[in-house]
Amino acid sequence: MDPLALFTLQVLNALSLSALLFFIALGLTLIFGIMRVVNFAHGAVFMLGAYCGVAVQSATGSFAASLLAAPLAGAALGLAFERSALSRLYAREHSAFLLVTFGLALALTEAIRLVWGADARQTELPEALAGIVFVMDEPFPVYRLLLIGAGGLCWLLCWLGLQRTRLGLLLRAASQNPTMTAALGNDVGRVRAMVFALACALAALGGALAAPLLSASLGLGSNVIIDAFVIVMIGGMGSFIGTVAGSLLVGFAQTFGNFYVPELALGMTYALMITVLVLRPGGLFGRPE
Amino acid sequence: MSLLSCRGLTRAWGAFRAVDGVDLELAEREICAVIGPNGAGKSTLFAMIAGNLRKSAGTVLLGGEDVTALPAHAMAARGVARSFQITAICPELTALENVRLGVQAREGLRWQPLGGRAAMRRGEALAMVWLERLGLADRAGLPAGELAHGDQRLLEVAVALAQRPRLLILDEPTQGMSQGETRRTVALLRGIMAEAETAILLVEHDLEVVFELAPRLVVLHRGRKIADGPTGQVRADAAVQEAYLGGLD
Amino acid sequence: MKLADPRLVLLAIALAGALGFALPGHATTLLTEALILALFALSLDLLVGHARLTSFGHAGPWAFGAYIAAGQLLVWQIPLPLAVLIAGLATAVIAIPVGWLCVRTGGVTFAMLSLAFAQLGFAVVFKWNAVTGGSDGLAGLPRLGLPAGREVFLLFVCGVLAAAYLLAHGFVTSPLGRIVAAVRENEQRAEALGHDPRRIRLVVFVLSYFLAGVAGALYAGFAQFVSPELFFWTVSGHVLVMVVLGGAGTLVGPMLGALALFYAEHELSALTESWGLALGLLFMVVVIAAPAGLMGWLRAAMGARAR
Numbered sequence: 001m002d003p004l005a006l007f008t009l010q011v012l013n014a015l016s017l018s019a020l021l022f023f024i025a026l027g028l029t030l031i032f033g034i035m036r037v038v039n040f041a042h043g044a045v046f047m048l049g050a051y052c053g054v055a056v057q058s059a060t061g062s063f064a065a066s067l068l069a070a071p072l073a074g075a076a077l078g079l080a081f082e083r084s085a086l087s088r089l090y091a092r093e094h095s096a097f098l099l100v101t102f103g104l105a106l107a108l109t110e111a112i113r114l115v116w117g118a119d120a121r122q123t124e125l126p127e128a129l130a131g132i133v134f135v136m137d138e139p140f141p142v143y144r145l146l147l148i149g150a151g152g153l154c155w156l157l158c159w160l161g162l163q164r165t166r167l168g169l170l171l172r173a174a175s176q177n178p179t180m181t182a183a184l185g186n187d188v189g190r191v192r193a194m195v196f197a198l199a200c201a202l203a204a205l206g207g208a209l210a211a212p213l214l215s216a217s218l219g220l221g222s223n224v225i226i227d228a229f230v231i232v233m234i235g236g237m238g239s240f241i242g243t244v245a246g247s248l249l250v251g252f253a254q255t256f257g258n259f260y261v262p263e264l265a266l267g268m269t270y271a272l273m274i275t276v277l278v279l280r281p282g283g284l285f286g287r288p289e
Numbered sequence: 290m291s292l293l294s295c296r297g298l299t300r301a302w303g304a305f306r307a308v309d310g311v312d313l314e315l316a317e318r319e320i321c322a323v324i325g326p327n328g329a330g331k332s333t334l335f336a337m338i339a340g341n342l343r344k345s346a347g348t349v350l351l352g353g354e355d356v357t358a359l360p361a362h363a364m365a366a367r368g369v370a371r372s373f374q375i376t377a378i379c380p381e382l383t384a385l386e387n388v389r390l391g392v393q394a395r396e397g398l399r400w401q402p403l404g405g406r407a408a409m410r411r412g413e414a415l416a417m418v419w420l421e422r423l424g425l426a427d428r429a430g431l432p433a434g435e436l437a438h439g440d441q442r443l444l445e446v447a448v449a450l451a452q453r454p455r456l457l458i459l460d461e462p463t464q465g466m467s468q469g470e471t472r473r474t475v476a477l478l479r480g481i482m483a484e485a486e487t488a489i490l491l492v493e494h495d496l497e498v499v500f501e502l503a504p505r506l507v508v509l510h511r512g513r514k515i516a517d518g519p520t521g522q523v524r525a526d527a528a529v530q531e532a533y534l535g536g537l538d
Numbered sequence: 539m540k541l542a543d544p545r546l547v548l549l550a551i552a553l554a555g556a557l558g559f560a561l562p563g564h565a566t567t568l569l570t571e572a573l574i575l576a577l578f579a580l581s582l583d584l585l586v587g588h589a590r591l592t593s594f595g596h597a598g599p600w601a602f603g604a605y606i607a608a609g610q611l612l613v614w615q616i617p618l619p620l621a622v623l624i625a626g627l628a629t630a631v632i633a634i635p636v637g638w639l640c641v642r643t644g645g646v647t648f649a650m651l652s653l654a655f656a657q658l659g660f661a662v663v664f665k666w667n668a669v670t671g672g673s674d675g676l677a678g679l680p681r682l683g684l685p686a687g688r689e690v691f692l693l694f695v696c697g698v699l700a701a702a703y704l705l706a707h708g709f710v711t712s713p714l715g716r717i718v719a720a721v722r723e724n725e726q727r728a729e730a731l732g733h734d735p736r737r738i739r740l741v742v743f744v745l746s747y748f749l750a751g752v753a754g755a756l757y758a759g760f761a762q763f764v765s766p767e768l769f770f771w772t773v774s775g776h777v778l779v780m781v782v783l784g785g786a787g788t789l790v791g792p793m794l795g796a797l798a799l800f801y802a803e804h805e806l807s808a809l810t811e812s813w814g815l816a817l818g819l820l821f822m823v824v825v826i827a828a829p830a831g832l833m834g835w836l837r838a839a840m841g842a843r844a845r
Binding site for chain 3: 339360361362365366373378379380381382386389390391393394401402405406409448449452
């Protein structure tokens, strides 16, 4: 294969992976930015989205339906969890959040195993999306291109939302100074619930989008949370630009690492994380902790 | 030879200079108060001397040794103890334990991972002595976090004193105290300062406290030192009055 | 007598050892496994409870110790008691660079870094087929250097647990142990007392990992089998739940938590498939409603009765 074509394909692969990672990392950074909480269960929510997506698609035969159902399920779960569990812990020290979201991850993983069993679940793409296009005379799955598009669209919508809407302004204010924002009469509790629900919806949507590519399995949650955390750490907790940069960095590192040095690929993400943390404990874009 | 010798201490953030070329000499057992309006750079200066903050420029000599680059814990190991503007005590440990930690630091009870039981008990006895001196003996067994604010400030002083430092830095010890508590604290500190073997650097907003405790006064204004001398003299200085004292009464 | 009096604890451990001769074989085996987990939980408590460094990767040193022990038993025929000690020391050595990196951070970053290292361990062991047996693991580990019999093995485990407990308790009450407490309570204050918080945390980290490695090595001798799953995050999760459930920071609490959880799991997982789910939910409830865990509840109950 023509080396340039190969390179281009790998770049496209990396972009599609980055797009998927962006869905989950964005939610994580939103939650941290607004609520100063790190949601360890975010990977499990992503996994839930994948399973939900597969289930809805087998039941209805519609991929679009799965893309609707998954984020709804994620949002519902996020809302319920924030109201019933998280909201009681805001006065406590941070290790409580770590632990309780860890418990959620455990519970979610088990719940998924109960409902859907321990086998991985595969899903079929609808005909329209299962095709290939030719990039530089080489075949490339249409679906991956769509993922890049979806990621880009998500980025655009979020950016516009944060910059142009009143809600976005509120979110940005709350992330900078929650006490002041509350004092100005905004219901910070409601903001938190909404943010958490939104973040979970995004993660679940990412999972549903990922299902045709990665297949839904029980190990998905724990793999993805580390990637997501690495992204948020690299990009800086709570930084929107940082999350984009981090997703690209990790997506590219994993794709190219996997291709050129497969034995070390697994270690790549960890090496990256460790390096960044040692050099800049607050991430590349975030505030030093 | 002076105990503490600071030359040209500067802390700058971009063009803004919180502390600008401050010189400060302190002899052994000397007591000196640093005052100035808000934003004059007092806490920043202390943070630099104690090693909590890096210096943009300048040097610090402690007992003749160049300690400019040393971090806070290394300074503490060399006999610098301090209390903080925002109370820094160990809330879940008892008052006695807190002070005993100070004694531990002094007695070199650090790198023992096992045993040391007898030495710790001796440490506790010494800690009790300090608590008694500061009027906290009856609350020795309480978790430090449960003490009243004024008692917590005193506890911090006790911990610092227990370290038997060469240089003691007190950052607004009476901050947040009531009038009565402040008066009691001043009397207490005066007694302790008279017999203590340590040099003391004091920052205070309450000028009554300053005038009662410190024979020497340094005045900072916008990061610069504008006066340095015996309290009575500095009080009368016109420049100081204009910049600071004149506005307050 | 205080609830957590060390003499009581040692007595309890001795009793457990003696029980081995009275209980039927199967029960002895269960008790042995439970006590090994108690040691595992004890090691984590030093980190999570005493130093307040939440770790999501404690399966790392546990599995590492297990594999090192496995290697010694299989390759060099080293008797188990010595193998356990060597495995613990090897884990402690590895804990120095890992810990050095980790203690530069705190809070969430520490948790995730520790998890990352454990996952790294999983990846290495999984792939390195030639040395570690890959996904199949290493089976048929011989219990060298010990007289045969479950009761004897139980006594051995009790001995190690007792020694570990004495070490942990001695550390927590020692001058250095109290400085660790100061660092966790107020880092600024600890610095002002002349202590380098990073170095102090590193000491606890290494000690904690040492004991976890010992526990893992014991497990290798117990199960006579090691596999990459020992590194998995759910193992880290389980031991963390034991610590929180039992009462972090009390040393005794986590050991009790380990026993309680082990037996509950054994009984309930036979009854219902949704035990894992119940555990996750219970964990969340405890974190929210009873953060001091079992020990906190016991102390409150005893305190209330005294009144």
